[in-house]
Amino acid sequence: MPSATTQSTRREAFGSRNVFILSAIGSAVGLGNIWRFPYVAYEGGGGAFLIPYLCALLTAGIPLLFFDYAIGHRFRGSSPLAFRRMHRAAEPLGWWQVLICVVIATYYAVIIAWAAMYTWFSAQISWGAGNENDFFFTDFLQMGDVKHGISTTFVPQVGYPLIAVWVVVVIIMALGVKRGIGRANVVLMPLLTVMFAALVVQSLFLPGAVDGLNAFFTPNWKALADPGVWASAYGHIFFSLSVAFGIMVTYSSYLKRKTDLTGSGLVVAFANSGFEILAGIGVFAALGFMAQAQGTDVAHTATAGIGLAFVAFPTIVSQATGGSIIGVLFFGALVFAGITSLISVLEVVVAALQDKLGWGRVRTTLVVSIPVALISIAMFSTTTALAVLDTTDAFINAFGIMAVALVAVILVAWILHRLPVLRDHLNRRSSFTVGWFWMLLVGALAPVVLGYLFVSEIIAKIDAPYGGYPGWFLSIFGWGMVISLVVLAILLSLLPWSRRSRAKDDPEYDDFLVEEAYAPDAETGAVRIPDAAGRADATMKGVRS
Amino acid sequence: MTPLAVVMMIIAMVTVWGGLVAGVINLARHPEVAEAEPEPPAEL
Numbered sequence: 001m002p003s004a005t006t007q008s009t010r011r012e013a014f015g016s017r018n019v020f021i022l023s024a025i026g027s028a029v030g031l032g033n034i035w036r037f038p039y040v041a042y043e044g045g046g047g048a049f050l051i052p053y054l055c056a057l058l059t060a061g062i063p064l065l066f067f068d069y070a071i072g073h074r075f076r077g078s079s080p081l082a083f084r085r086m087h088r089a090a091e092p093l094g095w096w097q098v099l100i101c102v103v104i105a106t107y108y109a110v111i112i113a114w115a116a117m118y119t120w121f122s123a124q125i126s127w128g129a130g131n132e133n134d135f136f137f138t139d140f141l142q143m144g145d146v147k148h149g150i151s152t153t154f155v156p157q158v159g160y161p162l163i164a165v166w167v168v169v170v171i172i173m174a175l176g177v178k179r180g181i182g183r184a185n186v187v188l189m190p191l192l193t194v195m196f197a198a199l200v201v202q203s204l205f206l207p208g209a210v211d212g213l214n215a216f217f218t219p220n221w222k223a224l225a226d227p228g229v230w231a232s233a234y235g236h237i238f239f240s241l242s243v244a245f246g247i248m249v250t251y252s253s254y255l256k257r258k259t260d261l262t263g264s265g266l267v268v269a270f271a272n273s274g275f276e277i278l279a280g281i282g283v284f285a286a287l288g289f290m291a292q293a294q295g296t297d298v299a300h301t302a303t304a305g306i307g308l309a310f311v312a313f314p315t316i317v318s319q320a321t322g323g324s325i326i327g328v329l330f331f332g333a334l335v336f337a338g339i340t341s342l343i344s345v346l347e348v349v350v351a352a353l354q355d356k357l358g359w360g361r362v363r364t365t366l367v368v369s370i371p372v373a374l375i376s377i378a379m380f381s382t383t384t385a386l387a388v389l390d391t392t393d394a395f396i397n398a399f400g401i402m403a404v405a406l407v408a409v410i411l412v413a414w415i416l417h418r419l420p421v422l423r424d425h426l427n428r429r430s431s432f433t434v435g436w437f438w439m440l441l442v443g444a445l446a447p448v449v450l451g452y453l454f455v456s457e458i459i460a461k462i463d464a465p466y467g468g469y470p471g472w473f474l475s476i477f478g479w480g481m482v483i484s485l486v487v488l489a490i491l492l493s494l495l496p497w498s499r500r501s502r503a504k505d506d507p508e509y510d511d512f513l514v515e516e517a518y519a520p521d522a523e524t525g526a527v528r529i530p531d532a533a534g535r536a537d538a539t540m541k542g543v544r545s
Numbered sequence: 546m547t548p549l550a551v552v553m554m555i556i557a558m559v560t561v562w563g564g565l566v567a568g569v570i571n572l573a574r575h576p577e578v579a580e581a582e583p584e585p586p587a588e589l
Contacts, residue, residue: 017577047553054560210546217550217557256577263572270565277561281554431575 010508011076012177012361013254019182020255021264021271026185026340027251028242028272029192031111031309034334037276038283039304040236042216045223052224052233053273060449061237062269063441064405066434067412068243069261070422072252076509078351079246080493081502082253085509085521087416093408094352095489097246100400101348103481104245105372107389108342109169110380113161114140114310115334122317122327129318136310137386144383146473151383159381165339166373172343173350174365177254181343192336193275199329200278203285206320212288215298216280231456234449239397241272242341244405246348253351257512262430283308286316286326293319306386309334346372358500387469391477394466398457399482406450413443428516497523 014020041049075082080094117140121127127135137143141158144151172180203209223229242248252261284298290312291301303312309330317327346369354364379388412418419439427433465474497503506524513520546554 017572021572047550047557050553050557050560213554214546214550217553218547219549219553258578260572260575260577263568263575266568267565267572270561270568273561274565277557431571 011254011502011506013256014182014251015178017255017259017264019178019186020251020259021267022189023181023185023340023344024248024251024264024268025271025275026189027247027344028240028268028341029189029275030242030337030341031108031334032236032240033272033276034279034283034337035305035308037236037240038216038280039302039308040232041280042284042302044229044232045220046215047217047219048221048223049229049233052230053237056230056233056237057269057273059441060234060446061241061243062265063434063438064238064243064409064446065241065248065265065269066262066426066438067409067422067442068248069252069265070426071412072249073255073259073261074422074425076253076506076512077502078253078355079249079348080352081355082249084493084503085523086412086418090411090416091493092486092489093404093411094246095492096400096404096407096485097244097249098349098352098492099485099488100245100396100404101247101345102372103392103396103400103485105342105345105349106376107380107392108338108345109165109373109376110158110162110385110389111306112335112338112342113158113165115331115338116161116165117157118310118314119328119331119335122314122331123324125318125324125327127314127318132314132318133311136314141386142383143386146384146387147470150388153383155381155383155385158385159377162377162381163373165342166369166376169339169342169346170365170369170373172339173346173369174362176361177347181347184343185340188336188340192333192340195329195336196275196278196282196333199326199333200282200285202322202326202329203282203289206285206289208289208292209285210288211291212284212286212298213281215288215302216284231449231453235402235453238405238450238453239401240276241269242344244408245401246352247344250348250351251344257515258429260430261426262432262434266432286320287312289320290316355502356495356497358498358502358505387467387473388477390467391469391474392481395461395478395482398454398461399479400485402450402454402457403482406447406454409442409446409450413439413447419443 014023041053044052071082071086072079075085077085078094079097080091083090083094127139142153142155144153172184174180175183238244255261284302287301288298291298294301301312313327313330317323317330320326349372350361350365350368353359353368354361357364359367379385412422419442423434423439461478465471466478469478499505502509503523506521509521510524512518
């Protein structure tokens with residue numbers, strides 16, 4: 001049995017295909033499904049939004065999900081190693097994704113900490129009816145102004161729960177893919193589904209719920225003529241499925257060799273959307289109630305993000321009969337959805353370092369997670385946390401996730417010409433086969449849509465300072481941060497891989513290449529003969545670097 | 546709810562949840578094949 005600090009000889013793996021599917025759904029279903037989708041759909045034409053949404057799901061979301069699965073499963077590595085094995089020049093893409101995940105993990109954790117505190121507050125309506133807005137910004141966050149600089153004042157009611165979130169997450173990560181990540185998802189995902197279903201049922205019985213559903217589902221067909229609505233559908237699907245920033249590459253590298261990749265991907269994609277529809281119904285039923293209670297219409301109460309979760313929902317909790325139950329279910333769901341997504345984001349980083357250094361699970365987890373946790377606690381338990389979070393999130397989405405996806409599809413499709421390789425790999429083991437149409441969607445439609453979204457983001461963020469924050473602040477936490485990730489990614493790919501790393505020593509990958517009759521890897525050493533009748537010719541072609 | 550909103554709600558549920566059910570049925574028809582791979586390692 002391998003010790004805690006040495007390289008285990010075999011790559012970790014999910015216990016079964018179903019555990020992988022649950023974990024991939026756990027990653028895809030996050031805060032965005034609950035607090036972003038309902039408002040995006042409402043703004044984008046209500047019921048009519050279903051058309052651009054389904055188009056985006058079928059023509060971009062699912063094809064890119066297959067793209068990620070194919071890369072991770074074919075090259076069997078964390079994103080830097082998988083891209084390196086595809087082509088040496090593609091390695092910076094992998095590190096870029098790793099660094100994006102580091103940034104996301106730091107702020108994602110604090111939202112989970114807020115939601116955990118609000119689960120507790122909901123039980124006793126601690127904010128005091130009518131005081132929801134001030135309670136969140138002033139009493140809870142003790143929000144300060146970034147104009148006076150970045151604060152170092154520790155806010156204990158945020159800081160201690162944040163530390164607790166990190167302790168829980170580090171324990172899950174340290175237990176490994178099968179016993180930690182797999183088991184956490186097997187427990188949390190069914191629990192999340194049951195809690196959310198209960199929340200939806202309870203919201204539907206609130207007075208005014210019907211008005212909310214009317215607002216949510218009544219189609220505004222004119223919206224379909226607006227290119228902005230189509231762009232927001234593609235943008236939403238893209239973020240919702242957590243494609244193209246390393247998570248799905250990493251998770252699929254833990255799948256067994258013969259797994260049905262596309263069949264699993266379809267279940268993950270539709271489960272994610274199914275959850276969003278459920279969230280839309282629950283959230284708008286509750287907003288309908290709030291509108292009726294305040295004597296206004298749903299258009300005035302509809303909101304998204306932090307405002308929806310931490311101001312509108314507490315208001316609903318104060319006003320509804322049985323509101324505490326709604327609050328506990330809602331914030332508890334946010335906590336569980338957040339944790340299953342956070343562990344997937346962190347796994348990108350842990351897996352990359354494990355491959356790079358050849359270290360064991362516990363050692364890598366501690367070396368990776370503790371610094372990330374310390375940065376997270378330093379930046380997000382102070383009075384300027386919300387401004388830093390808001391800016392970092394907006395910039396990393398546009399110039400991190402979206403940019404790396406754009407570069408990845410162009411590089412893989414047009415420069416390295418690897419789409420046929422990925423297509424064949426998918427088709428050799430999957431129930432749902434893909435062909436030229438899939439390559440067209442990934443190679444042509446995805447770059448066009450992502451390019452359009454990327455350029456419009458650049459224009460919007462240059463036109464006006466984001467969120468009205470000061471210039472120095474945006475240059476550090478916005479532009480500076482996203483540019484430094486690219487520079488760091490290139491520097492990281494220049495670091496040599498040691499002889500103990502998986503790039504140089506991975507007998508399992510060599511066996512896989514022989515079994516699949518793929519060309520041997522240039523770096524992993526001579527291919528070993530899997531059995532006595534082994535294919536000797538493949539062995540001969542092995543190149544020891 | 547207005548009839549139009551009800552119709553759109555039903556279409557949304559049928560397409561998305563129907564897609565999920567179809568995906569699950571497809572996967573159930575293609576069960577995981579037992580592999581000649583050795584057991585994954587004890588992870589620590």
